[in-house]
Amino acid sequence: MSDNAQHxxxxxxxxxxxxxxxxxxxGVHALEQASFSAGFGEVHALVGENGAGKSTMIKILGGRxxxxxxxxxxxxxxxxxxxxxxxxxxxxxxVFQELTLLPGMSVSENLLLNHEPRGGLGLIDRRATDxxxxxxxAELGIHHIDPRALIEDISLAARQVVEIVRAISQDPDxxxxxxxxxxxxxxxxxxLFGHMRRxxxxxxCVIFTSHRxxxxxxxxxxxxxFRNGRDVGSFDSIDEDEAITLMTGRxxxxxxxxxxxxxxxxxxLETRALTxxxxxxxxxxxxxxxxxGVGGLAGQGHRELFFTLFGADKATSGEILIGGATKxxxxxxxxxxxxxxxxxxxxxxxxxxxxxxxxxxxTLAILPRIAHxxxxxxGLERQLTSRIVDALKVRTPDVRNAVGxxxxxxxxxxxxxxxxxAEPSVFLLYDVTRGVDVATxxxxxxxxxxxxxxxxxxxxxxxDAEELAHLSHRVLVMREGAIVAQLHNPGLNAEDVVSAAxxxxxxx
Amino acid sequence: xxADRSQPRASRSAHWIGRNIxxxxxxxxxASSVALYxxxxxxxxxxxxxxxxxxxxxxxxxxxxxxxxxxxxxILTRGIxxxxxxxxxFTNALAAVHMKADPVSMIVWTVLVxxxxxxxxxxxxxxxxxxxxxxxLVTLATLSIFQGVxxxxxxxxxxxxxxxxxxxxxxTDQPYALLYVLGAxxLWTALRRTRIGVALxxxxxxxxxxxxxxVDVVRxxxxxxxxxxxxxxAGGLCLAANATAxxxxxxxxxxxxxxxxxVLGGVSLFGGRGNMIGALAGAFVTTMIVNILxxxxxxxxxxxxxxxxxxxxxxVLGAxxxxxxKRGRA
Numbered sequence: 001m002s003d004n005a006q007h008x009x010x011x012x013x014x015x016x017x018x019x020x021x022x023x024x025x026x027g028v029h030a031l032e033q034a035s036f037s038a039g040f041g042e043v044h045a046l047v048g049e050n051g052a053g054k055s056t057m058i059k060i061l062g063g064r065x066x067x068x069x070x071x072x073x074x075x076x077x078x079x080x081x082x083x084x085x086x087x088x089x090x091x092x093x094x095v096f097q098e099l100t101l102l103p104g105m106s107v108s109e110n111l112l113l114n115h116e117p118r119g120g121l122g123l124i125d126r127r128a129t130d131x132x133x134x135x136x137x138a139e140l141g142i143h144h145i146d147p148r149a150l151i152e153d154i155s156l157a158a159r160q161v162v163e164i165v166r167a168i169s170q171d172p173d174x175x176x177x178x179x180x181x182x183x184x185x186x187x188x189x190x191x192l193f194g195h196m197r198r199x200x201x202x203x204x205c206v207i208f209t210s211h212r213x214x215x216x217x218x219x220x221x222x223x224x225x226f227r228n229g230r231d232v233g234s235f236d237s238i239d240e241d242e243a244i245t246l247m248t249g250r251x252x253x254x255x256x257x258x259x260x261x262x263x264x265x266x267x268x269l270e271t272r273a274l275t276x277x278x279x280x281x282x283x284x285x286x287x288x289x290x291x292x293g294v295g296g297l298a299g300q301g302h303r304e305l306f307f308t309l310f311g312a313d314k315a316t317s318g319e320i321l322i323g324g325a326t327k328x329x330x331x332x333x334x335x336x337x338x339x340x341x342x343x344x345x346x347x348x349x350x351x352x353x354x355x356x357x358x359x360x361x362x363t364l365a366i367l368p369r370i371a372h373x374x375x376x377x378x379g380l381e382r383q384l385t386s387r388i389v390d391a392l393k394v395r396t397p398d399v400r401n402a403v404g405x406x407x408x409x410x411x412x413x414x415x416x417x418x419x420x421x422a423e424p425s426v427f428l429l430y431d432v433t434r435g436v437d438v439a440t441x442x443x444x445x446x447x448x449x450x451x452x453x454x455x456x457x458x459x460x461x462x463x464d465a466e467e468l469a470h471l472s473h474r475v476l477v478m479r480e481g482a483i484v485a486q487l488h489n490p491g492l493n494a495e496d497v498v499s500a501a502x503x504x505x506x507x508x
Numbered sequence: 509x510x511a512d513r514s515q516p517r518a519s520r521s522a523h524w525i526g527r528n529i530x531x532x533x534x535x536x537x538x539a540s541s542v543a544l545y546x547x548x549x550x551x552x553x554x555x556x557x558x559x560x561x562x563x564x565x566x567x568x569x570x571x572x573x574x575x576x577x578x579x580x581x582x583i584l585t586r587g588i589x590x591x592x593x594x595x596x597x598f599t600n601a602l603a604a605v606h607m608k609a610d611p612v613s614m615i616v617w618t619v620l621v622x623x624x625x626x627x628x629x630x631x632x633x634x635x636x637x638x639x640x641x642x643x644x645l646v647t648l649a650t651l652s653i654f655q656g657v658x659x660x661x662x663x664x665x666x667x668x669x670x671x672x673x674x675x676x677x678x679x680t681d682q683p684y685a686l687l688y689v690l691g692a693x694x695l696w697t698a699l700r701r702t703r704i705g706v707a708l709x710x711x712x713x714x715x716x717x718x719x720x721x722x723v724d725v726v727r728x729x730x731x732x733x734x735x736x737x738x739x740x741x742a743g744g745l746c747l748a749a750n751a752t753a754x755x756x757x758x759x760x761x762x763x764x765x766x767x768x769x770x771v772l773g774g775v776s777l778f779g780g781r782g783n784m785i786g787a788l789a790g791a792f793v794t795t796m797i798v799n800i801l802x803x804x805x806x807x808x809x810x811x812x813x814x815x816x817x818x819x820x821x822x823x824v825l826g827a828x829x830x831x832x833x834k835r836g837r838a
Contacts (some may be wrong), residue, residue, distance in 0.1 A: 064720070086722040102713035102721050104780045106523075113710060114703065114722045123701035148523040 002135045013076025014039045015174050015205035016061060016092075020104060021070035023056055030056040033070070034231045036224040040173075045216045048226035048247050049465065049498065054059025054209040055097055057226070058178040061207070062094030063087035074174070085286065091173035091294070096181050099163050101151045109132030111166050136169045141191060153226050155181045161191075168195060175199060177208040181215060193219045211297045213240055213502050248465060248494040256441055256470035259449050259489075262289040266324060268457035269340075269426045271309070274318035277302040280482040282318070286426070286457040291448065293472030294461040296501045301481035302461045306430045309459075310342040311335040322426065341419035344433035352411055354404030358396050359385045361403050361414055366383035366421050388417040393443055409433075416447060427451050429460035433467060444469060465497040477501050529833050530774020530782055533826045534789040535773065541796040541822075548803045552764025559682070565795055566685045567678040570746035571630035573791040575762045576769035577692055578629075578739030582786035583770050585732050586712045586779025587636060587643035592740045592766050594654025595628045596759025599744030601658045604667025604754020614673050622741045628654055629737015633730035651763065666755040677749040685746075689788060696784040704731055736749065768819065769794055772826075793822065 011259045017037040023030050031053040038044035046054040059065040060072065063081035072079050074090045084094060089360045101110050110114075111133045119125030133147035142165060154162075160183050167175060175196075181189040196206045196219055210216050216223065217240075224234040227248045232246050267285035269468050275283040286292045294302055307313035309320060311329040319326050327338045335342070352361055362385045385399050392413045396406055403414055412432050419427065429448065433441045448471060451458050462468050468475050469492040477485040477500045485500045518526070525532065549557045575592045601619045607617045628650065659784025678685050691819040699705045707728040710718035719725050743762060748754050753824040773790030796810070797818045806814050 087723050088722070100714070101719035102710050102717055102780070104711060104776075106527075109706065113706065113718075116703075116706065121698070123698060126701070139757065146517045146519070148520065150527065153526070236622075286753045 010481060017069040017073040018057065021060060021067045023060060023068050029229050032229040034229060036231050036234055038205050038207050040205045041200055042222055043200045043205050043220045045220035045223045046209045047216060047223060048227060052226040053229040054226055055178055058176050058209060062176050064096065081297050082451045093167040093170055094171035094176040095163050095167050097178040099159055100161055101163060102153040104150060106148050106150055107145060107162055110151055110162060111136055137165060140165050140168060144394060157185060157188060160184055161188060164192060168236050174205045179209055189215060216353060244495055250497055257449050259452055259471060259473060260292050262287060262473060268323055269459060270321040272319040274308060274315050276304060276308055276313065277313040281309060282483055284476060286459050288457055289452050290456045291452050291458045291472050293468035293475040294478060295468045295475050295497050296478040300478045302478055304344060306428050306461060309428055310340060339425040340428060341424035342428040343432050344414050345434050352403050352415055353418045355402055358403055358414055359399040361387055362418050362421060364418060386420060388420060392417050394449060412444060426457045426484055434463060465494040469494045469497050470503055528783060529830050531786040533785045533830055534773045537822050537826060538789050538793050541793055542656060545796055545800050548800060552789055563680060563683040565799060567750055569792050569795040570678055570685050571613055571743040572762060572765055572769055572794060573689060574743035574746060575740045575766040576786055576787045576791045578736030579766040580770045580775050580784050581708060581732050582736045583775055583777060584708045584712045584779055584782065585729055589733065589736045590647040590763050591632055591650040591654055591762035593760040594651040594743040594746055595737055595740035596623050596762050597658035597756050598624050598654045599741040600755045600759055600766050601662035601749035601756040604669055604743055607669060607673060609670035609672060622738050625741020626734050626738040629734040634735060635732030637726040637729040654762065662754050662756045665755040665761050669748050669752045674749045674752055677748055693788060694787050708732060709780050717803045734767045765794060
C-alpha cells in the first residue's frame with residue numbers, strides 16, 4: 001500500500017473505536033463490554049447516569065487507565081496506551097475531570113511544561129515563557145488569566161480554562177473532555193462550545209461527557225448512551241425523554257424491597273434554612289421510621305448537606321433539630337452525641353480503620369460506654385460484635401479478621417453495624433451502595449428498611465436514581481445547594497427522579 | 509470571556525514576592541539573628557565582630573550549607589534523604605585517610621570523594637526511582653550502611669588534611685569560602701531553568717500530573733538523589749578541611765540539621781515549593797544560633813536545649829509573618 005493510500009484509509013477510519021472494553025475495580029464492573037466509535041468532524045457526547053462508565057471510558061481512551069479486556073483503535077490502528085503520554089503520540093489530548101495542573105507552579109509553567117522556550121545557554125527563558133503563554137491564552141480568547149499567577153491562587157473555573165487551553169493549544173486531532181463544564185460559568189461554557197465547534201469544523205474529533213442535557217443537545221453531533229457500564233446505543237439525534245429511558249432502563253436484575261408505610265409523626269430530624277458554603281436555604285424533615293431520599297445530578301450539594309448535618313462541614317446559618325430540640329453541632333462528636341450516625345461512601349478515608357479487626361472497628365464508637373475503668377471486657381465485646389456480624393450477615397471468617405480484607409459491601413455493613421451498636425436515632429446514609437455487588441446491595445436495602453422499621457429516621461443519598469425511587473418514602477431533588485423538587489411514593493420510578501433533576505437543570 | 513472581565517495584573521515583582529515569601533522570611537530571620545549576634549558581641553567585647561568572626565562563621569557553615577543544598581533538592585521532589593549524614597561520615601574519613609599534600613593528590617581525591625558521594629546518592633536514587641521504595645526507608649538503611657563503611661575506612665578519628673587544602677576550601681584568614689556559596693547559588697539558578705529543574709518542582713507538586721505531561725519522574729528522582737549525595741560529599745570535604753583531620757562519626761548530625769536548614773529556608777516538606785537559596789540562608793541561620801548561644805554564655809550542656817527553643821521561636825514567628833503577608837496580598 002502506498003503512503004497515499006495509507007493516508008486515505010486512515011482518513012476514512014473512525015477517530016476512535018472502543019470495542020468491547022471491560023474494566024473493573026476490585027470486583028465492581030465499571031465497564032462491561034462497552035463499545036462506541038467516534039469519527040472525525042464530530043462532536044460526540046457520552047451520556048449516562050453517575051457510575052454508568054463514561055468517565056472510566058474517557059480515562060481508558062486518554063491513557064490514564066488500562067482496560068482489562070477489549071480493543072482500542074485510534075485512527076484505525078490498534079492502540080495499547082500505558083500512559084497519557086502514549087496517547088499524545090496519537091494526537092490525542094484529554095481534559096480529565098480531576099485536573100492535572102501543578103498547583104505550586106505558574107499558569108505559564110503549566111501551559112508550557114516540557115515545551116518551554118529556551119534562551120541563552122539553552123536555559124529556559126522565563127519572560128519568553130510568560131509571553132508565549134499569554135499569546136496562547138489570547139489566541140483562544142482568554143484575557144482574564146494572568147500567566148504569571150500560581151495555579152493555586154486562581155479560581156477553580158480559571159484552572160479548568162487553563163487545563164482546556166493546554167489541551168487545545170497542543171493542536172490535538174482528537175480531544176477528550178470529561179465533564180469540562182462542571183466548574184465553568186455559562187459564558188465560559190459557551191467559549192468552550194465555540195472551540196469545540198471550531199475543532200469539529202476543522203475536521204477534528206471531540207468527545208465529551210456532560211450531565212447537562214441542554215449543552216449536550218446544543219453542541220454535539222452524535223450521542224452514545226451508557227448504562228451500568230454498557231453502551232445502549234449511539235444516536236444522531238434523540239429526544240430527552242427517550243434518552244432518559246435509555247439511561248435508567250429497566251433493570252431486570254434489580255430487586256427493591258418496598259418500605260412499610262410509616263405513620264406520620266413529629267420529625268426526628270429537621271433542618272431550618274440551613275445555609276453554608278454550598279447549601280442554600282435547605283429545610284427538610286425526617287420522621288421516625290421514615291426514609292427520605294436525596295437525589296439530583298452529581299455535585300449539587302448533597303455531600304455538603306450530609307457533612308454539615310454531621311458537623312464535618314460548617315453551616316453559616318440555619319438550625320438543626322433532633323427530636324424537636326435545636327442542637328449545636330460543631331463537629332462529628334456533637335453529632336454523635338445528638339444521636340446521629342453517618343455512613344459515608346468513601347469507607348476507606350472516612351470511616352473504617354482497614355488494617356484493624358472487624359471487632360475493633362465495630363466497637364470503636366462505643367468504647368467509652370462498654371469499657372470498665374478503661375478496660376474492655378472481652379466477653380462483652382465478643383458477644384456484641386458476634387450479634388452484629390450475624391444480624392447483618394457480614395461475611396468474615398472471624399471477627400478478628402482485618403476489615404481491609406472484606407469486600408466493599410461487607411465493609412459497608414461493618415460500618416453500619418458500628419453505628420447500630422451506638423443506637424443512633426438518625427441515620428445519614430451517603431451513597432452506601434456505591435461499588436457494592438448486587439447480592440450485597442439487596443442485603444443493604446433490607447438493612448435500610450430495618451433501620452426504618454426500628455423507628456429510626458433515615459436520610460439517604462444515592463447516585464442511583466432507581467434506589468432512591470424504590471426505597472424512599474419521599475425523594476428530595478437538589479440543585480446548586482438547594483432543594484428544588486419533592487417527589488412522593490408510592491408510584492415513583494427512576495425516570496421521575498432523573499427527569500426532575502434534569503428538567504430543573506434545563507429551566508435554570 | 510472578553511476584555512471586560514480582565515482584571516489588572518499584578519506586576520512581575522508582586523508575583524515574585526508571592527512565590528518567594530519563604531525566601532524573604534528566612535532572610536529576615538537571618539538578618540535579625542545577625543543583628544542579635546552583633547548586639548551580644550558588642551555588649552561582650554565592646555567592639556563589633558570583624559573579619560575573623562565572619563570567616564569562621566562562613567567556614568563553620570560550609571558543611572551544613574552544602575548538605576542542606578542536596579537535602580533541599582530531594583525534599584523539592586517530595587522525598588527525603590536521611591543518608592546525608594552517613595555520606596558525610598564516609599567522605600570526610602575517605603579524604604582524611606587518602607589525601608596527600610601535593611596538588612595532584614588533592615584534585616584527584618576531591619574528584620574521587622565527590623564521585624563516591626554521588627555513587628552513594630545514585631544508589632538511593634535507583635532504589636527510590638526504579639525500586640519505588642519509600643525514600644525514608646531507603647535512606648535510613650543506606651545511612652547505616654554509609655556509617656558502617658565510614659568506620660571501616662577510619663575506625664579511630666585521625667588521618668590528616670593537608671593545610672593547603674584547608675586554605676583552598678575553608679580559608680581561615682579570609683572568608684573566601686563565600687565564593688563557593690555564591691557559586692552554588694548561581695549553579696542552582698541555572699539548574700532551575702533547565703528541564704530537570706522544572707521537573708524537580710513538577711514532581712514535587714503532583715507526581716501523577718507531572719508524569720501525565722511527559723516529565724520523566726524516575727530519571728528526575730535518580731538525578732535528585734545523586735546530586736544530594738554529591739553535595740553531601742562536598743559537605744564532608746568541608747568538614748574534614750575544617751577539622752584538618754577525619755572523624756567517621758562527625759557527619760551523622762548533619763542528617764537532621766540539613767533538614768532543619770531546608771525547612772527554615774522555606775522549602776516545603778511536602779515538595780514542589782521553595783528555593784535552594786533559602787536553604788543556604790537556613791544553614792547560616794543555624795550557625796548564627798550557635799554563635800549567639802556561645803556569646804550569651806549559655807552552658808554548653810544546655811546548648812541543644814536552647815538551639816531547639818530558638819528554632820521553634822524562629823519557625824513560629826516565620827509562619828505567623830508568612831500568614832500575615834499572605835492575607836495582606838489576598
